[in-house]
Amino acid sequence: EVQLVESGGGLILPGGSLRLSCAASGFSVSAYSMTWVRQTPGKGLEWVSLIYSADNTFYADSVKGRFTISRDNSKNTLYLQMNSLRAEDTAVYYCARVLEVFVVPARWFDPWGQGTLVTVSS
């Protein structure tokens, strides 16, 4: 079964750092592009970061320079290193696999994990 399980969330002080993990099963993270999305009651779903299968990376402007996406192929795990955290980074963070076809063309996220909650507060 193709599955993603996030971990690493928690309560962190403003200015602090946290690393989220996303363990994959049923497929290899090295063979796919992978992404992080966050969700808050106020702003809804917000795309955060993307790592292509060729390892080039993209970030939302709101996290650029503070967050780093990476993966460990030997552990089949995706990561999101979050530094200089702010109150507005408080959210549930989801990882997802990115699928793409070129004939149509189209991209989509499938599957998503169950999410991990990050709370930035003093």
Next chain:
Amino acid sequence: DIQLTQSPSFLSASVGDRVTITCRASQGITSYLAWYQQKPGKGPKLLIYAASTLRSGVPSRFSGSGSGTEFTLTISSLQPEDFAIYYCQQLNTYPWTFGQGTRVEIK
């Protein structure tokens, strides 16, 4: 950034009803449009990609249509398990963006 506006934001419907949700993009996104369903405490689940292609395993009562800037998600006969929040997403242009969601509740 490309803005996606879903309408309505909330709808109340009965089992068996036909339901249509609209997603309008602030600029053209060709067919780079996906629809997701989310239930409380869970991550979103893919329903439709490429605007109109049903994900394998998703019931055929779900359908999608549209291209360019206007898209629709239709549930032909609402079932009890369909009460959830539905989101559209564009993956044509960075940053990839989502609609604000449509909550479908039981009348």
